Amino acid sequence: MKFFVVKKNTLAVILAIIVFLISLISFVVISTSSSPQPYYSIVIDAGHGGIDNGSIGYSGTLESEINLWYAKTLQQYCTEFGFFVTMTRTNDNGLYSPFAKNKKKDDMKARQKIIESASPDMVISIHMNSFPESSSRGAQVFYAKDNNKGKLLADSIQEQFVQNLVKPRQSSEVGDYYIVNCTTAPSVIVECGFVSNPEEEQLLLKEDYKDKVCYSVVCGILKYLMIN
Ligand SMILES: [Zn+2]
Structure with a gap:
């Protein structure tokens, strides 16, 4: 027992x-x-879309289309580096309501809402520049006036442009744009180059140059995160 x-x-x-x-x-x-949770969250904004084509290139390139092409490559790179990416748009449509009286305003408000709900560590808005004088050229990054982190992020990306791209601008600049002013997160507008410059427009349309621009943006982001 x-x-x-x-x-x-x-x-x-x-x-x-x-x-x-x-x-x-x-x-x-x-x-x-x-899998581990991504540590950093980023909003990638492809500028313009829908009825708003943005700038029209020297040979007719639509800025809204090329912005999306670059934004998707940047999304791919950022995802590969482990970022949690939110895109403001993934097709050619604008973000405005079809019933909105002021579609541009409605579109920008919708982008702001996406940024607010993502509460990202940073916002990268992709654009192509344009100027009546066709000799103007050079990739350049813009940030909000009183956003110190935005300036650091812009400087870090610009530094990579200076090292890697063809005839970029030498420094970043303050820009009074909705997308950089609408959030307290570091937010920058990346003007990848001038589509109004015939030589730069052709360069911007090349796949390997697009990859180089997007890779430079990612390198700039990583360097910014290392020093902050
Ligand atoms: Zn634009």
Whole structure:
């Protein structure tokens, strides 16, 4: 009888150990198999869209289309580097309601809402520049006047442009734009180049140059995060 009690207790202990080991293994398997949460969140904004084409290039390139092409490449790179990416648009449509009286205003408000709900670590808005004088050229980054982190982010990206691109502008600049002013997050407008400059327009349309611009933006973002 005594032997049976001991055996019963031993069995209970063994069962408890097995249950503990199974739960431990399950915990280890679950924790190692689920992918880690991305540490940084970024909003990528492809400028313009819908009825708003943005700038029209020297040979007719529509800024809204090329912005989306660049924004999608940047999205791919940022995702590969482990960022959580929110896109303001992923097709040619604008973000305004078809019933809106002021579609441009409605579109910008919708972008602001996306930024607010994402509460991102930064906002990167992709644009192509244009100027009546066709000799104007050079990629340049703009930031909001009183946003110190925005300036650091812009400087960091501009530095990569100076190193990697063809005839970029030498420094970033303050820009009074809705997308940089509508949030307290570091927000920058990346003007990848001038589509009004015939030579730069052709360069911007090349796949390898697009990749180089987007890679430079990612390098700038990573350097900014390292020093902040
Ligand atoms: Zn634009």
